[in-house]
Amino acid sequence: MKKTLIITLEFPPQVGGIATYVEQQAIHLDLTKTIILAPKNIQAKEWDKQQKYKIYRKKFFWFLWPRWFRLLWQVFWLCRKEKIEMILVHHVLPVGYIAVIMKKLKKIPFIVFSHGTDIVYATRSKHKIRLLKKVIQKSEKVFFNSQSLRNRFLRVIPELESKTDIIYPCPDKDFLIAPDKNDLDLLRAKLALEGKKVMLTVSRIDEGKGVTHITRLLPDILKKEPNLVWVLIGDGPKRSLIIKEIQKHNLQNVVRYLGSIPHDQLKNYYYLADIFVLLCHPDEGREEGLGLVFLESAACGIPAVAGRSGGVEEAVVHTQTGLVVDVYQQMTVVSAITELLANNDYRQKLGIHAQERIKANFNWTNQLSKLDEFLNLSEINNQIDLKF
Template sequence: MPRTLIITNDFPPRAGGIESFVHELALRRADSVVVYCSSPTRRDDAADPGFDLRQPFPIVRDAARVLLPTPRVAARARAIVGLEHCDSVLYGAAAPLGLLAAGLRGRVRRQVALTHGHETGWSGLPGAREALRRVGETTDAVTYLGDYTRRRLARALSAPAAARMRHLPPGVDTDRFHPGAGGTEIRARHGLGGRPVVVCVSRLVPRKGQDTLLRAWPRVLADVPDAALLIVGDGPYADRLRAAARDTESVVFTGPVPADELPAHHDAADVFAMPCRTRRGGLDVEGLGMVYLEASATGVPVVAGDSGGAPDAVLDGETGLVVDGSRPGPTARALIGLLRDPDRAAQMGARGREWVSRDWTWDRAARTLDELLTAP
């Protein structure tokens, strides 16, 4: 049976939205994929040392921590294509690994490049924009997450490549993310009891807006004195965020948590909040925000920042609220409104669960990918 080679830097046990996206797509083609990816960090290995062995498809790990479109990586990709009888290639992220496509033309029948948020940054940079254009010209399709990313990417691609773009957003496993997924245990673990709880699940980096949450938090406490903020995740911004929250006992940092505990952390929330913001003149932007969809699937209303494609993951006023993530005031007002009106919050959570269950399924994403990889 012909196989698809997935070439990616973003793959578990490394944690992240792109990693989950690529892994879920691989699982739905488990009998016909081979994954070629970079090596995990020591921290990732420690978190799940047996990950590769449990997968229902072969994984080829490169020794490098980051794969780049070098002659060595290109040669290894060609070797895997031949040994595994691959007739198609899926690039887990178009930038930069989609640049390998030129060297694989004629060796495989179809090549598809996924895009996320960082490719929109590439689309605005001289040099990177031209590289993205080459990816579009040497692959058979470039995917996009939503209207925002489509518009940004289309400006960088040639007209024929832009015409071949296809909508391929992620899905959510609503069997994993559901109301009652274990939030009571998470609340007990952190001594939160029945307090109103705001949860943020994300990498701790400036774009995600945890600092905006911390700046908004005194205003929230003034109106909801018993509220608690649970910040879930890890990243290079961790020390600065912990320092900023040092004077309050209502903020809890969990550090990194296992992937199988993420639904429970969402379920611990009365409100999910990640007030992301665009940085560096549009180069650092949110592509979509799977965490909003996962929170909605868990029946939790969301407060989202207005960065890039994040509003595509929220029905503003129905499943949550979209705010200016660069300022604490709008975030504080949104959180106070939802925490003080639990009936409205519950209605938004229920609407979010309904919306995600209908329109954001992995089966739909897998069908789209199958069409792209098998097209004549």
């Protein structure tokens, strides 16, 4: 495999779909020829020591214009030090523009990966659209995390369709393996979930994720399903609002708000749940790219109730692996959640189909095969089991 530098603005131990995507991409490449360049993180020292590939943590931006010039110098230095042959950039601007400069200076080809919000911001002005177009033209390829996001890009720059493709995010294969029963029993007891129906949400608590919608609908859901507990995992700018809503509706005994949980600890919470609920919705031009959490819940055999937004319908197939709803049709949402909770057979059927779909379509072996022509992945010496 070509020696490859991955540049990303988000990386573990930071929690989130993009950080997880980049991490999973890295561990499924040749670990001896994969280098990560990520922002400084005071919590990353111990995490980085446990990884089998090199990680450089740098401060990306400075106060002078252009703010990304510091990152350009760091990339230039790293490419020379590590003898980099290929660059993978996550986020089109400004990281993609730095890759354009590196290609001109050192003839190093690059591939772009887009996750959603970067395309939204890169299409908000004519100047940024020109930069976006230049980045994609100079790249070997741009991979989107969903067909929905790819379509959004092509509505702006249709002439570059041949440059585009899709690499879906995939859940860690460990999600397919049920946890130890004793571990689940201990966690169930800790959260006081015995005999309860469990609704799980894992999400950044922000606009567009619909967490506030769930909070406001919960009293109506409880009228039909009084034995329900809502387990909420995540953090974000709307955290204080959610806590106020919970207190306002006297839901403290119903909601288990756990804050942010490290990604490698999430699996047990999925397996405690009866259903997964995330009511995504468009927000100021932003839409859900795909939603890795939907795929993770599916891998655990948990059906989802999902808000219709962006690429969500590629992650959740309506009436086959879950239910897709319009979050603004409130009573329809309440009915979808309560009927799925009440119908054990239907819920289990959807969960089985969801897990089978993950096994068949969402694994890194299949998805990363699209990089073979650029990275020579066939040279990897079975250092990691890539199969489910």
